[in-house]
Amino acid sequence: MSLGSLAHRLYSGEVSYDFVGKRRRWYAISAAFLLLALIGLFGRGLNLGIEFKGGSEFTIPSSTATVEQARDSAKAAGIADPIVTEVGQNKIRIQSPALTPAESEKVTAQLSKDLGVAQGDIGVTLIGPTWGSEITKRALQGLAVFLVLVVIFLSLYFEWRLAVAALVALVHDLLITIGIYALTGFEVTPATVIGVLTILGFSLYDTVVVFDKVRENTQGITSGNRMTYSDAANLALNQTLVRSINTSVVALLPVAAILIIGVGLLGAGTLKDLALALFIGTAAGTYSSIFIATPVACQLQEQRPEMKALSARVEARRNASEKAKAAVKSVADDVSGAGDLAIVGAESTLAALAAPAVESTGPRQQPKKNTTRSERKKK
């Protein structure tokens, strides 16, 4: 299936994926990622910027100065082991252990003399050694407060099971983002922390959109016997798949713009750090709202006695209809059903919702495209 035609099928809603039924697979994928993330976090650790470790940083705008010149100049000014890097367009960055304002004044004077840059043009950042723990503490406090509030809000708006599922997805996104930072060795700065905290909102936006549809589809579901909770939720996922992808793409586009401009023009700094964290986190958030949040929500919901009873009724009904199907229909071969994707006609699924008296659906059936379920399952 070419990419274009897949996009069209998604666009037209003809393709349906079995997200909930194959949850073990998604969990396994996520578990592998999380394991990698944890290995990275505890093995390599995060590459913390000077804002967390304490230290000094000088940014010299110059098109002529070389890294070597800057290193020599910094050493001449008394920095024992300066870390000198070229960043962005025509900028050199020197990092050193923490200096006092007086010492930094000396360094900028030396750099200004040696590299021919006005002293006022040299950017200086001095960070005390305790500042990092201070902002880390604040960030963690903020995170805790936010998580508590979100669980309360989602419990009120949906119910606690969905809130827990959303929380699982959120923690998943945070861990994966942090893990990627650990594995790649990207520098963690306060801007990164902002980015990571913003992921919270982003990740939940998608989850709320999907859960809203899940709730709509599962309203009064226990009074019937045609769909299990998981079936209805999976349907909701498919119905919202296009908008999940669209909202994610549209959210990522500006972030990508910041990333491109930030890296290309400035090289390093707030914009790049922020956008990178957001980019990774938003991508993880899109994945988790589809592959983690809803499956987890279904698992929790299926634990409820009434949902178990519903599943049993649906099962019984399906067994009956399987027999009927075998008897009546020999024409419709399940040729395309062998793949991972359960492809059903979306319009018929929708029609199924609209005309529930004659409809039923389920993940086990794997009919050909454009074959309505109603043709396969009869009373």
Add this chain to the structure above:
Amino acid sequence: MAAPTKTAIKPGRTLTILGLILASLLAWAFWPGLSHSPRLGLDLRGGTQVILSPVSTNGVPITDDQLNQSVEIIRQRVDGFGVAESEVTTQGSGDNATIIVSIPGTTNKAILDSLSTTAKLDFRPVLAEDYGSPQPLPTATPSVSGSASPSTKPSPVASSNVSIAPNATATATASPQVSSNGAAVTGGLRPAADSASPTPSPSASAVTTTAPTAAGVTSNDGLPPIQSAKNDAALQAAFTNLDCSKTGATKGGAADPAKFLVTCSTDGQLKYLLEPAAVQGTEISNAQAGIAQGGVGWEVNLTFTSAGAQQFAATTTKLSKQQPPQNQFAITLDGLVQSAPRVNEPILGGSAVITGNFTPDEAKALANVLKYGSLPVTLVPSSVEQISPTLGEDQLRAGILAGLLGLLLVFVYLVIYYRALGLVAVASLLVAAAITYALFVILGRQLGFTLSLAGVAGAIVAIGITADSFIVYFERIRDEIREGRSLRAAGDAGWIRARKTILAADFVSLLAAVVLYFMSVGSVRGFAFTLGLTTLVDILVAFMFTRPLVSLLMRTDWFTSGKPWTGLSPDRLGVKTEVVPVGRQSVVAASAAKES
């Protein structure tokens, strides 16, 4: 389905209201003669930002009062340098608080140095007192504002109208100073005409041609606090030459209690030559502002520790016998004179009351100085960030460029995907952008909101979140069409469902922004604020622009025709024709009926 008649008038009216809101916001933002651009943060225009963390030196948690006093000292220092638009703000409280000092423009090393010194409170006997700046001749208009002495001689020494006495609770008789202050001027610190006395300047003869730069006198570019180990000619010359109206004269700074001091009052109105500290501020056990005995005016009650009480008794015994102005002692905080009360009698009990024509605020301010001036608190610079104006310019350009690129990418994606509806989304984004920009300008002007690089990033990120709302709405409309509704009905029914989702999702975003804002420091706050603001703008635009506009468009023939470019053609939505599913259903129904 009965909706159309009900909503028939609404869309136009809502759009008109939004148009008025937008027009008035833009008019406010772009009012002629005012600034038309947002106030930029230091990282976008260059400057220095210092974040100070208060650290308790004695292990006792820092109170908010102590913090406020620290901020006052810092503010006095920064303002004293006279850099326009410098800002001192606090975030958080107690031990978690941080003080953020923002100084625009190129770096001023002296300001940076002044921030990391610790302030001290001392009581110093006064040797000489004079006007802070050269006085005009008697015929000229008095330039010392508030001075109640029109016929003041060029160099008068006025004794303070503020006086100190034993605490009234200890001595039953009301302190005699209360009544003698009736005619004092408002400042409480300024010389009163009635108590002005001839000039017995102790150093009149010494003020000669001696160079003020003689060895032993230490100062900061000739500005207070000027100190010397001896009260010699050089120090007296420094006192004579001191002009407290000069920039930087009232910035204050650490003063050695063991040395003589030449300095100004905090408002620069008076200058003083002072002895080494007689009592240090650490010996004050309590200070409180209260209504004076007899209920007229405010006073400050002061209690010393036992050691302080002895020192204070000795000092006041000595001072009470002196002639003005040497019967005063100066309360110096951070090297500047806060107040210089007159001593009329020895104060032996270890508690005193300072009277004067204080307003409640003045009394409270003085009490706070006395109580918290000697803070067991040091301010540690946690972060110093100097951004050169060129780098700031670069960052601003990058931010604007990223914003435009982000908008463009989103526009292209929306139009390709949603066709005509995409154009509605583009228009909505433009309206949101206009409102957001106007709010930045207005908030910058009215509330001092500054747009930092992180804030710009927040606004760019918000493009995506805002567009997400439109996508949710459009997809809901498509859902409704797939379920077989007419276009017009789908626009309305889709909105009712989308509305809830948009509000819930935006609420979560807002929650994140609010929590981030209150729990964070520095640049995170700017980001959170923009994110929260744009989320609110998003809701406004979705409800008052996108929704009514779609509603109007759905009534046009072109849209109802369902042509591919509307973005709502049933064909492209997978609804092949309306007949097919119905046909299937009826077939199914028939077969089901047959089976059962």
